[in-house]
Amino acid sequence: MVEIALGTALAAIGAGVAIGFAGLGSGIGQGIAAAGSVGAVAEDEDMFARGIIFTALPETQAIYGFLIAILLMVFTVMAGKAVPVPLGLVAIGAGAAIGFAGLGSGMGQGIAASSSVGSVVEDPDMFARGIIFTALPETQAIYGFLIAILLMVFAGIMGG
Secondary structure: OOOHHHHHHHHHHHHHHHHHHHHHHHHHHHHHHHHHHHHHHHHHHHHHHHHHHHHOOHHHHHHHHHHHEEOOOOOOHHHHOOOOOHHHOOOHHHHHHHHHHHHHHHHHHHHHHHHHHHHHHHHHHHHHHHHHHHHHHHHHHHHHHHHHHHHHHHOOOOOO
């Protein structure tokens, strides 16, 4: 049996929370956007490429969660040394920051994308405005991503 320090185990949980919840938000958001896009393509086959663009936008939340999870793994779990419990707890905080921000942001972005693709079917001139409206919920994921980075830097997980 392999012995794993509690702090290291907590850091692994933080990595899982980061990608797990952010990926969940992306998946739900992309599903919502894809559902709207399929309807749009059924009405107008020329909507396929624009539907793909709207459907791909909520993917970024999973990317943010993936990056934080990788950073947590590299600087804690894979570093080959025992992680103190307080740093493990900070890692959970960092994972939660991007995980939950990505969950809400991805879902919100999917809803906006679905509505936007529907409006573009009615009026093709709505594409640029639809992209802008769809991009707005991204800011919450960016806030979570930045807080996760700051937590890791100031706690000494990264760059310390």
